[in-house]
Each structure stands twice: as C-alpha cells, then as structure tokens.
Amino acid sequence: MLRLSYAAKGILVGHTADLATSAMIDAWGGLVYGLALTSTGSREDADDVYQEVFLTYHQKQPQCQDDEHRKAWLIRTTLIISKRVKVGRGARAVPTDPKDIEHLGGEPVRFSDAGQERLFAAMLRLSEEDRAIVHLRYIAGFQAKEIAAALGITAIAARKRLERARASLRQFLEET
Numbered sequence: 330m331l332r333l334s335y336a337a338k339g340i341l342v343g344h345t346a347d348l349a350t351s352a353m354i355d356a357w358g359g360l361v362y363g364l365a366l367t368s369t370g371s372r373e374d375a376d377d378v379y380q381e382v383f384l385t386y387h388q389k390q391p392q393c394q395d396d397e398h399r400k401a402w403l404i405r406t407t408l409i410i411s412k413r414v415k416v417g418r419g420a421r422a423v424p425t426d427p428k429d430i431e432h433l434g435g436e437p438v439r440f441s442d443a444g445q446e447r448l449f450a451a452m453l454r455l456s457e458e459d460r461a462i463v464h465l466r467y468i469a470g471f472q473a474k475e476i477a478a479a480l481g482i483t484a485i486a487a488r489k490r491l492e493r494a495r496a497s498l499r500q501f502l503e504e505t
Contacts, residue, residue, distance in 0.1 A: 349390075350383060350386060350387040353383065353386060353399070353403075354383055356396075357399075357400060357403050358379070358383075360400070360403070360404070360469050361378075361379055361382050361383070361403055361407050362375060362379045363464060363468055363469070364404065364407045364408070364411075364461065364464055364465070364469070365378035365379050365382075365407055365410075365411055367452060367460045367461065367463075367464040367468070368407070368408060368411035368412075368415075368457055368460060368461060368464075369411050369414060369415060370453050374411075374414050374415070374418065377414055378407060378410045378411050378414055381410050381414075382403060382406050382407050382410055385406060385410075386402075386403070386406070397475075397478065400479065401478055401479040404465070404479040404480070405479065405480070405481070408461055408480075411457075412457070415457075447502065447505055448502070450501075450505070451498055451501035451502050451505065452464075452498070454497075454501045455494060455497055455498060455501070458490065459490065459493065459494035459497060459498075460494075461480075462476060462480075462487065462490045462491050462494050463491070463494045463495070463498060465479065465480075466491055473487045473488045473491065474487075476491070
C-alpha cells in the first residue's frame with residue numbers, strides 16, 4: 330500500500346515522524362485507513378483523514394496505558410476527523426455507488442470481483458454509525474466488547490447496533 334509506505338517514512342504533511350509514530354502507522358495504519366474509507370466513501374477524504382489522525386497522534390503524543398487504549402484512541406479520532414472532513418466538504422453526500430466516486434472528482438474504488446463491489450456499495454448505503462460498526466466487526470475483526478470500548482458505548486449497545494446494521498446490509502444486498 331503506497332499510503333502506508335510514504336507515511337511510515339515520515340512524510341506527514343512535511344513533518345518528520347519519530348520512531349514511535351512510524352511504529353503506530355505500521356501497526357494501525359490499515360485499520361485507520363480502512364475505517365476512514367468506510368466512513369467517508371472517498372479515497373481522497375480517507376487519505377486526508379489518515380494523515381490527520383497520525384499527525385494528531387504525532388503532535389499530541391497521547392498517554393495511552395496499553396495497545397487497547399491506543400487502538401481505541403485511534404478509532405475515536407478517525408471517526409471524529411471523518412465527520413469533520415464530511416462536514417467540511419459541504420452538502421456532498423457519501424456516494425451510494427462506488428462508480429459515483431468518479432463523478433465527484435475522486436478516484437474510483439476498485440475491487441477484484443463484483444461481489445466485493447456489491448458489498449461496498451451496500452456498505453455505503455448504511456448510516457455512518459452502522460458503517461463504522463460493520464467495519465470494526467467484520468473487517469478489523471473486533472469483538473463486541475472491543476467495539477464498545479473503542480466507541481465508548483456498552484457491549485449491549487454495540488451488539489444491538491451491529492444487529493441493526495447487519496439487517497440493513499442484508500436488505501440492501503437483497504435489493505441489488
């Protein structure tokens with residue numbers, strides 16, 4: 330992944346990343362970028378979010394007790410910055426079809442097969458909250474308890490949101 334390699338080398342908007350930040354990028358860069366892409370629906374916006382999350386980490390050097398706390402900080406920060414980026418782009422909504430990304434001036438998201446493209450299109454139709462839950466569970470592999478800790482909600486709320494998101498995703502997939 331090009332994004333991970335250039336960021337890991339320390340090119341964060343002209344700042345030189347220290348070894349700790351580079352290690353964070355290596356360890357959690359895929360999670361942050363994937364969540365940003367899922368949240369924004371745009372590669373360009375995901376690039377911006379990715380860079381801003383790690384730049385913020387580099388500048389603030391948050392005191393994290395362990396990797397779980399660090400991961401939760403990165404997830405919350407990614408979701409907050411994703412929301413800010415979406416507000417900043419104005420009325421432009423997240424496209425519900427990956428092909429529409431081209432019409433917004435962005436690079437289309439490419440998939441190796443039609444099934445992946447269909448799933449991504451259905452994911453884009455979910456609410457931002459539901460996209461984040463589905464991404465964390467099925468793409469990042471988190472359990473409900475880990476999702477709850479990362480999002481600052483109860484495990485019951487995480488399971489309920491996941492149940493609701495799966496039902497919506499199933500409905501969108503059946504429609505296509």
